[in-house]
Amino acid sequence: MSTQRTSRAADWVRLHARNTPGRACFVTDTDSYSFAQVNSRVNRVANELRRMGVGKGDRVALFATDSHCYMETLLACMKLGAVYVPLNFRLARPELQMLLRTAEAKVLFFSERYAAMVESIDVPTLRWTVSYEKTAVADRGYDELVAAGDDVEIDTPFGDDEIMCLAFTSGTTALPKGVMHHQRMTKHLVFQCILERRLPADSFHYSPAPLYHVAGMGYVLAGVARGFPSLILPAFDPVTVLKWLRRDVLNGVFLVPTMIDMLLQQPDVRDASYDRLLSIAYGAAPMSPTLLRRAMKTFRCDFMNMFGAGTEAGLQTVLTPEDHRRALAGNEHLLGSIGKPGMGVDLRLCDDDLNEVPDGTVGEIVTRSDAVMAGYLGMPDETDRVLVDGWFRGGDMAWRDDEGYLYLSGRKKDMIIRGGENIYPIEIEQVLSELPAVQEVSVVGVPDERWGEIVRAHLVVNPGGAFDEDAVREYCRTRLAGYKIPAVFRVEETLPRNASGKVLKRTLRTR
Structure with missing residues (x-):
């Protein structure tokens, strides 16, 4: 009796290489790679990795800027059944070493600019x-793998419950959280993206979200699954992106609010018609209604807000183009909404005991879907805290109006979102508290028009001590990724506390 083979995400590139071999798959600023070319290169890398001893379940880490080779590496891991571990390329050396050890990585792919760190x-x-x-630092070069490998398909059986990706949420805590993505999660994220983002087969899409992030991976994988090309650039640059938009070839982009603001600041942004641009999706950070109105007036296309807990629970809510048009027609309050639950998402607003709260009352967003993670690597207690009977508790707080639209009220935790990057204050507090001059420290996020939020550190200096901001910044650069370094330092006489001695971060934010 034969068992039915589970469809694999690894099959997407192979199928389009067979059905539409000449169609572009990955497009860069200088080249274009067809599905047939990409599939051949992926096969060669996968077979060479197998010769190097990489098999099903082995961990393959990536510490690199965005490129078509990065995505080929992910696809090669899929064909092998290996677990890919995408790492934030802005990590400091101690963070990188900690995460590689936690992941028990067998192979590390990296960009030459990080050779000294590696x-x-x-x-x-x-x-x-x-x-x-x-680079002389590496054991092998990527081009060497492509040249030496065989263009032969690898058909590794892979079930939907098996882990295919390990994505980290943070990098400097003593126990970083490695989010385990099973194949079911990846497939659901991609299919949900295609549907909710409204991506037809003739799309040409660009997402500047880095490929180590679930949004970056997800959008490009959506193109691989659907059979349309994705533009891949090394990093977001407003001049380059505007150049592509003015070419009138892109019909869809995903941007975080900070990037939209950067584009709108370009002097020639209003000199083009953007006729082919059908829609702009935004998310990952708060966006002011003022900025949204400026963007809608400039690009004159559909807008949609995509909100979720991407790394751990995927897309949760969508504010659709129809909702945005309603807002422009007089229902402007909708511009402050994150919309309604997305495809396949069971969403509740709950109190601390997971009892649903009534409309108009703030509660924690709790969701259940195929996009919910398998759990945290080696952290069963932490997994049990956020996954309860399949329901994910991410700590985002919101309330629902009588039409079913959701509005964020803040976060249960004090996580800071700067330009789409999640920052945990305790990471920065631990680093700053090690300075001899610092007696106490508390880190908060405060609103910023460009970044959504910025990091602000409040410090109490030891009696007789001196605070040298330049020296502290230099110290932080050796211990933290650049985006985690506080934008503002404030020296305080005391920190506000409640009766139990807990620092009142809400009071600090309003100072």
């Missing part, structure tokens, strides 16, 4: 390093 790390499980460019 050379200095100590990871016992690491057997191979592969550079996307030429």
Whole structure:
């Protein structure tokens, strides 16, 4: 008796290489790679990795800026059944080493610009390093893998409950949280993206979300699954992106509010018609209604707000183009909404005991869907805290109006979202508290028109001590990723506290 083979995400590129071989899959600023070319390159990398001893379940880490080679590496891991571990390329050296050790990475792919950092790390499980460019530090070069590998399909059986990705939520806490994505989650995220983002087969889409982020991976994988090309640039640059928009070839983009603001500041942004641009999706950070109105007036296309807990629970709500048009027609309050639950999302607003709260009352967003993670690597207690009978509790707080629209009220935790990047204050507090001059420290996020939020640190200095901001910033650069370094430092006489001695961060935010 034969068992039915589960469809694999790894099959997407193979199928389009067979059905539409000449269609573009990945487009860069200088080249275009068809589905047939990409599938061939993926096969070659996968077969060479297999010769290097990489098999099903092995961890393959990526510490690199965005490129078509990065995505080919992910697809090669899918074909092998290996677990890909995308890492934030702005990590400091201690963060990188900690995450590689936690992941027990066997292979590390990296960009040449990080060669010195890679050379200095100590990871016992690491057997191979592969550079996307030429460097003496790496054991192998990526081009070498492509040239040496065989263009032969690898058909690794892979079930929907098996882990295919390990994505980290943070990098400097003693126990970083590695989010385990099973294949079911990845497939649901991609299909949900295609549907809710309204991406037809003739799309040409661009997302500047970095490929180490679930939004970056998800949008490009949606193109691979649907059979349309994705523009891949090394990093977001408003001049370059506006150039592509003015070419009138892109018909869909995803941007965080900070990037939209950067585009609107370009002097020639209003000199084009953008006739082919059908829609702009935004998300990952709060966006002011003022900025949204400016964007809608400039680009004159559909807008949609995509909100969710991407790394752990995927897309949760959508404010559709129809909702935006209603807002422009007089229902402007909708511009402050995150919309309604997305496809396949069971969403509740709950109190601390997971009892649903009535409309108009603030509660925690709790969701259940196929896009919910399998759990945190090696952290059963933390997993049990956020996953209750399949329901995910991410700590986002919201209320629902009588039409079913949801409005954010803040976050249960004090997480800061700066330009789409999640920042946990305790990480920064731990680093700053190690300074001899610092007696107490509390870090908060405060609103910012450009970044959504910025990091502000409030410090109490030891008696007789001196605070040298330049020196502290330099110290932070050795311990933290750049985006986590506070934008503002404030020296306080005391920190406000409640009766139990807890620092009142709400009071600090309003100072």
